[in-house]
Structures are given as C-alpha cells and as structure tokens.
Amino acid sequence: MPGTPYDEMHASDGRVREHYQTFASWLARTPSERVAHKRAEADTLFHRVGITFTVYGEEAGTERLIPFDIVPRIIPASEWQHLAAGLKQRVRALNAFINDIYHSQEILQSGRIPAEQVLCNGQYRPEMQGIDVPGCIYAHIAGVDVVRAGAGEFYVLEDNLRVPSGVSYMLEDRRMMMRLFPELFALHSVAPVEHYPDLLLENLRSVAPPGVNDPTVVLLTPGAYNSAYFEHAFLAQQMGIELVEGQDLFVDDEFVYMRTTRGPQRVDVIYRRIDDDFLDPLVFRPDSMLGIPGLLAAYRAGRVTIANAIGTGVADDKSIYPYVPEMVRFYLGEEPLLSNVPTFLLRRKEDLDYTLAHLSELVVKEVHGAGGYGMLIGPAASKEELAAFRQRILRSPEKYIAQPTLALSACPTFVDSGIAPRHIDLRPFVLSGREVTLVPGGLTRVALQAGSLVVNSSQGGGTKDTWVLER
Numbered sequence: 235m236p237g238t239p240y241d242e243m244h245a246s247d248g249r250v251r252e253h254y255q256t257f258a259s260w261l262a263r264t265p266s267e268r269v270a271h272k273r274a275e276a277d278t279l280f281h282r283v284g285i286t287f288t289v290y291g292e293e294a295g296t297e298r299l300i301p302f303d304i305v306p307r308i309i310p311a312s313e314w315q316h317l318a319a320g321l322k323q324r325v326r327a328l329n330a331f332i333n334d335i336y337h338s339q340e341i342l343q344s345g346r347i348p349a350e351q352v353l354c355n356g357q358y359r360p361e362m363q364g365i366d367v368p369g370c371i372y373a374h375i376a377g378v379d380v381v382r383a384g385a386g387e388f389y390v391l392e393d394n395l396r397v398p399s400g401v402s403y404m405l406e407d408r409r410m411m412m413r414l415f416p417e418l419f420a421l422h423s424v425a426p427v428e429h430y431p432d433l434l435l436e437n438l439r440s441v442a443p444p445g446v447n448d449p450t451v452v453l454l455t456p457g458a459y460n461s462a463y464f465e466h467a468f469l470a471q472q473m474g475i476e477l478v479e480g481q482d483l484f485v486d487d488e489f490v491y492m493r494t495t496r497g498p499q500r501v502d503v504i505y506r507r508i509d510d511d512f513l514d515p516l517v518f519r520p521d522s523m524l525g526i527p528g529l530l531a532a533y534r535a536g537r538v539t540i541a542n543a544i545g546t547g548v549a550d551d552k553s554i555y556p557y558v559p560e561m562v563r564f565y566l567g568e569e570p571l572l573s574n575v576p577t578f579l580l581r582r583k584e585d586l587d588y589t590l591a592h593l594s595e596l597v598v599k600e601v602h603g604a605g606g607y608g609m610l611i612g613p614a615a616s617k618e619e620l621a622a623f624r625q626r627i628l629r630s631p632e633k634y635i636a637q638p639t640l641a642l643s644a645c646p647t648f649v650d651s652g653i654a655p656r657h658i659d660l661r662p663f664v665l666s667g668r669e670v671t672l673v674p675g676g677l678t679r680v681a682l683q684a685g686s687l688v689v690n691s692s693q694g695g696g697t698k699d700t701w702v703l704e705r
Contacts, residue, residue, distance in 0.1 A: 238641060239641045239642060239643055239644045239655070239657065240382055240383065240384050240385070240387075240641070240643040240644070241643070241644055241645075241655060242254070242307060242308070242382075242643055242644065242645040242646075242658070243258070243308075243645060243646050252310075253308050253309075253310045253703055254308055256421050256422060257306070257308065257418070257421075257422070260417075260418060260421065261305075269304070269648070272304060272414045272415070273304055273648060275414060276302055276304065276410050276414060277299065277302075279410065279413070280299050280302060280406075280410070281299065283406070284464060285299065285300070285402075285403070285406050285464060300403060300695075300696060300697055301682060301695075301696030301697070302407060302410065302696060302697055302698075303647045303648055303680055303696055303697070303698045304411065304414065304415070304648060304699075305645065305646050305647055305648060305653070305698065306411065306698055306699045306700065306701045307645050307658060307660070307678040307698045307699070307700045307701065308422075308701045308703065309675070309700065309701065309702045309703070310703055311702065311703050311704060311705060314425075314674055314675075314702045314703075316388075316571065317380065317388055317572070317662070318662075318672060318674075319571055320388070320570070320571030320572035321378055321380075321572070321662055321664050321672060322664065322670045322672070323562060323566065323568065323570070323571050323572075324378065324390065324393070324558060324562065324570070324571075324572060324664075325373060325376045325378070325664045325666060325670055326565075326566060326666075326670055327558065327561040327562040327564075327565050327566055328373055328376070328393060328395065328549050328558065328561065329370065329371055329372055329373055329666060330370075330561070330565035330566070331549055331561045331565065332372040332373065332543070332545065332546055332548070332549050333367075333370040333372060334565070335352050335358070335548065336362045336363055336364070336365065336545060337363075337364065341561070341564050341565075344564070346557070346560050346564055347554075347557045347560065347561075351553060351554065351557075352548060352554070355548050355551055355553070355554070356551075356602060357396075357510075357545070357547030357548040357550075357551050357602070358545065358548045359510060359544055359545035359548075361517055361530060361544070361545075362543070362544055362545040365533065365534050366536065367441075367539065367543055368441040368442065368443060368444070368539055369440075369441055369666075369667070369668070371441055371543075371666045371667070372395075372542060372543035372545070372546045372549075373395040373542050373543070373546050373549065373666060374437060374438065374441060374505075374541035374542050374543075374665065374666050374667065375398055375434070375505075375541065375542060375663060375664075375665060375666075376393065376394065376395050376398060376663070376664040376665075376666070377394040377398030377399070377400060377401075377661045377662075377663055377664075377676075377677075378390060378392075378393055378394070378661065378662055378664060379391040379392045379393075379394065379659055379660070379661050380572070380659065380660045380661070380662065380676075381575075381640055381642050381643065381659045381660070382642075382643035382660075383640070383641065383643070388572055388573075389572070389573050389574065389575050389640070390558070390572050390573070390574055390575070391575060391640075391659060392550065392552065392555060393549065393550045393555065393558065394550055394661070395542060395546040395547065395549050395550040396509065396510070396542060396546055396547045396550060397506070397507050397508070397509065397542065398661075398663070399462040399465055399507075400465070400661055400663075400677040400679075401430060401465070401469070401663050401677065402464065402465035402468040402469060403465075403677055403697050404427060404430075404663070404675065404676060404677040404697075404700070405427060405428065405430060405431075405468075405472075406468075407677075407697055407698065407699040407700075408427050408428065408699050409428075410699070411699045422701065422703065423703055423704040423705050424701045424702070424703065424704070425673075425674035425675065425701075425702040425703070425704050426673075426674075427673045427674065427675055429673065430663070430673045431469060431472035431473045432473075433665060433671060433673065434469070434473060434505075434665060435451065435473040435474075435475070436667065437665045437666065437667030437668075437671070438451050438503050438505055438539075438541055438667070439451060439503065439667075440667035440668045441503065441539050441541065441667055442502045442503050442539055443502055443536055443537055443538065443539060444536070446502045449502035449503050450492070450499060450500060450501050450502050450503070451473070451475045451501075451502065451503040451504075451505065452470075452475055452476045452477075452478045452483075452492060452501050452503070452504055452505070453466055453469060453470040453473075453475055453476070453477050453478065453504075453505045453506075453507065454478055454479070454480070454483070454504050454505065454506040454507060454508055455467075455477055455478070455479060455507050455508070456479070456507065456508050456512070456524045457479055457524070460507070462507065465507075466507050469505075475505075476492065478492060479524070480508075480522075480523070480524045480525045480526050483501060483504075483526045483529075484498075484526065484527075484528075485526060485527065485528030485529060485531065485532050486498075488528070488531050488532045488535040488537055489532060489537050489538070490504070490526065490529065490532050490537070490538045501538060502538060502539065503538070503539045503541065504538060504539070504540050504541070505541050506540055506541065506542070508524055508525065510544050510545065510547060512524040512525050513525040513526070513529055513530070513540075513544065514526060514527060514528065514529040514530045515527055516528060516530070516531075517530045530544070551601055551602065552577075552599055552600070552601040552602075552635050553579060553581070553601040553632075553635060555574065555577060555635075556574060556577045556579065556635075558570075558574060559573075559574055575637050575638070575640065576637065576638060577635050577636070577637050578596075578635060578636040578637070579635055580598075580627060580631040580632065580633075580634045580635060580636060581631055581632040585636070586627070586631050589627070589634075589636040590624060590627065590628075592612075593610075593612050593620055593623070593624060594612045594613065594615070594620055595612050595613065595638070595639060596610075596612045596636045596637065596638060596639060597609065597610065597611050597612065597636065597637050597638070597639050597640070597687075598610040598612070598623065598627065598634050598635070598636045599634065599635055599636075599637070600633055600634060601632075601633055601634065601635060602633075609688070610623040611639065611687060611688070612639065613639050614685075614686075614687075639687070640687065642657040642658065642659060642681075642687055642689075643657070643658060644656060644657050644658065645658050645678075645680065645698065647680055647682070647696075647698075649682065649684075654684065656680050656681055656682060656684075656686075657680070657681045657686065657687050657689065658678050658679065658680045658681070658689065658698065659678070659679050659689050660676050660677070660678050660679075660700065661676050661677045661678075661679065662675065662676030663676060663677075674702035675700035675701065675702045676700055677697060677700070678697060678698040678699070678700045679695050679696070679697055679698075680695060680696045680697065680698055681695055682695060682696050
C-alpha cells in the first residue's frame with residue numbers, strides 16, 4: 235500500500251487531472267462569495283428537509299446534520315467500468331457463499347475457509363440452515379466500502395450486507411448539487427443516480443415468493459429514534475411503499491399481514507432495516523418489541539421474502555472478509571477484480587504477535603464493529619491509548635483484526651481555512667434481484683479533520699456528491 239495519499243484532483247506535479255479540468259476552471263472563475271453563499275444555502279436546505287443523523291451517546295441534541303461538501307468527487311468512465319465489474323463480481327460471490335453455508339457448506343468441506351470461522355461466528359444463524367430463498371439471493375442490498383490507493387487502484391475496505399445505510403445521502407447530495415449549481419451539470423456529462431429508488435423497488439419485487447404476481451413491498455423500521463430513520467422514511471416515500479414498524483405487521487397461518495384501515499393486507503416482501511436479533515421474538519431476542527412474532531415461520535414456509543435475508547451478517551463480519559477473494563475463485567472460477575486490504579486475524583498467534591509488535595503502525599478493528607466505533611488507529615493514538623487497547627486485544631484476540639494504515643486518497647474540500655485536501659472513501663450500493671445492478675457512483679464520505687482517516691458520519695465525517703462521467 236503506497237504511503238503518499240493519491241490526490242483525486244491534482245497530479246504529483248500539481249497539474250489538474252483531466253477529468254477535473256472543467257470543474258477546476260469553473261471554480262477558478264466563480265467568486266468565493268458566491269461559493270460561501272451556496273454552502274450556507276445547502277446547510278439551510280438540509281435543515282429544512284430534515285436530513286439528519288442520530289448520534290447515540292450524545293447528551294445534547296442527538297440529531298445533527300451530516301456536513302455536506304460542494305467539491306464533488308469525480309470518477310472517469312473507464313475507472314468506473316472496472317470498479318463496477320469488480321463490485322458485481324464480489325457481491326455475486328458473497329451471495330453464493332451465504333447460500334452455500336446455509337445449505338451444503340461445500341466451501342467449508344473443501345477447507346478453503348475454516349469451518350469454525352463460520353459456524354462459531356456470532357452472525358451465523360443456524361435457524362436459516364436449509365431455508366431456500368428466492369433466487370438464492372441473501373444480500374439484496376450491499377454497501378461495499380472502497381478506498382483508492384492510486385490511479386485505477388481500488389481496494390475493498392469492508393462489505394456491508396446486513397442493513398447498509400447511506401444511500402439517501404447519496405441521492406440528496408445529488409439533488410442539492412443540481413439545485414445549487416445547475417451550470418455544472420450543463421458542463422459535465424454526469425451519470426444519473428436519481429433512478430435508484432425505482433431500481434431498488436424493481437429488485438425487491440423481483441424476489442417475491444413464487445406465484446406472487448403483484449407483490450406488496452414494505453419497509454420495516456425500528457422507529458423514529460433509529461439513527462437512520464430519515465433514510466427509512468425517505469426511501470419508503472421515494473418507492474411509494476408503506477413504512478411500517480413491527481406492531482403494524484402480524485403473522486397468521488404463516489402469512490404476513492399489514493394492518494390497514496381497510497383490514498389486513500398480505501405482505502410479500504419486507505425490506506427490513508432491523509437487525510436479526512430483533513426480527514422475531516419467538517426465535518431470537520424474546521424481549522424485542524421491534525419485530526413480528528412468527529416471522530421466521532412464515533419465512534421458512536416461503537411465504538415472505540426478507541431483504542436482506544436473515545443471517546447475511548456472517549458474510550460481512552470482518553473475520554470473514556479476508557476470505558472473499560477465495561470465494562470469488564471458488565464459486566465463480568474467476569480471479570478477483572478488486573483486491574482486499576492485507577488483513578491480520580488476531581486469533582492466529584503469528585498475526586497476534588506481529589500486531590502487538592507493530593501496534594502503533596496498524597489499524598485494529600472489532601470483527602463485529604461498525605460506524606467507526608471500537609477502532610484503534612495506531613499512528614494517531616497516544617501511548618496510553620495504545621496500552622489500553624493492547625490489553626483489550628490480549629483479553630479477546632479473536633474479536634479483532636488488524637490492517638496496515640491506509641493512505642486513503644484525498645479530495646479538495648471546503649473547510650474553515652479554505653480549500654484543503656481531506657481523506658475520502660466510497661460506498662457504492664449494489665442491488666441483487668433478477669440481475670446484479672448498481673447506479674453509477676455511490677456515497678463519498680470525507681474525513682473533515684486534517685489528517686484524519688475516519689470518514690464515518692458517527693465520528694464527524696461528511697459527504698460529497700459522487701460524479702461518474704459518462705464520457
């Protein structure tokens with residue numbers, strides 16, 4: 235992994251890269267006062283629309299805006315074609331893996347992945363063993379986090395297959411840029427993303443139970459206090475489907491029904507934004523007030539489709555991540571188009587010893603962690619933080635992985651001091667139905683603090699519009 239961050243806009247000699255030249259010219263001739271005014275206008279509009287993110291654990295004002303930056307992240311068409319092909323390949327392999335481990339477990343029998351890594355994993359759901367799902371699709375919506383190391387060099391940082399979030403910010407960022415700077419879209423041939431809700435609904439309808447010709451699709455939310463509730467309501471509204479909570483649904487004779495003012499209505503596809511543990515109190519957590527009693531029985535009977543499927547979390551666990559390239563080879567007979575980041579599994583003694591000896595150089599993550607929590611970024615940690623994290627690792631090494639500190643690519647970003655480079659990543663959203671599809675681009679997240687590598691919204695990161703050029 236290179237040590238010098240790749241600059242998305244400028245080459246090493248300072249020249250503006252070809253795909254950024256039109257934007258750079260526009261920026262140079264646009265008065266700074268107009269740019270500042272438009273940034274303030276964007277904040278006002280986001281407040282008005284209610285595009286917020288709930289931050290757990292904060293005493294004052296749990297809801298806040300995700301900072302939005304008006305310098306877009308631009309990707310040339312040729313780079314996107316390679317990246318999109320690699321993402322589709324990866325998600326096909328992940329779906330094949332999940333189907334396999336809940337059926338014949340051929341990859342485990344072959345020894346390509348240690349069986350205990352899967353069967354003893356906290357995200358493995360033995361209740362799903364032998365259940366057939368429509369099209370053998372488990373991860374209907376996948377958010378794959380990608381980082382750039384150089385020109386055309388993309389690495390997958392992690393796979394999000396349980397309840398991936400962020401697509402609403404991708405869509406709203408595009409709307410905001412088109413509203414604030416319509417002239418930029420006249421100058422650039424930017425691939426559209428606004429058809430994502432239609433594509434998502436089409437994919438969800440395509441995986442309805444057999445024999446259902448006009449499926450009823452609902453979006454299941456934990457409720458208004460969830461950190462991503464804005465997105466749940468936004469997507470339901472955009473798709474024209476009902477936003478429901480667990481209390482709005484019930485199971486009768488292994489069919490799922492929605493309570494309506496006109497009486498019960500059968501539900502065929504549930505796009506769930508609730509973790510496995512809370513979906514069915516008769517099977518998982520008995521104290522759950524968010525789920526639907528009997529849901530798993532209806533699922534097992536093939537009378538409802540759940541997207542994403544129960545048990546997909548085993549494939550996005552960080553201890554399974556190192557094996558994804560082998561899944562591509564095993565199930566597809568192809569070489570991976572996208573590389574993984576080199577990863578140390580701390581349950582292995584040699585990996586543990588190396589990590590402890592180089593802790594100040596590495597990033598250490600909890601295998602079940604998300605949102606930037608439970609991480610150690612060695613180069614940015616104090617001696618006290620390193621010592622405390624060392625003890626956490628020693629208590630439960632199997633709960634952690636370690637990776638080299640990545641030189642995430644940087645993109646010019648408006649900050650208090652003006653325009654300065656900030657590190658970014660990219661989360662494209664891959665949809666699996668009759669076909670594997672994705673809209674061009676994704677959610678670009680940006681670390682707003684100078685030198686920071688943590689782009690997560692829960693840790694103070696912001697977002698940018700992502701432009702894939704059509705030519």
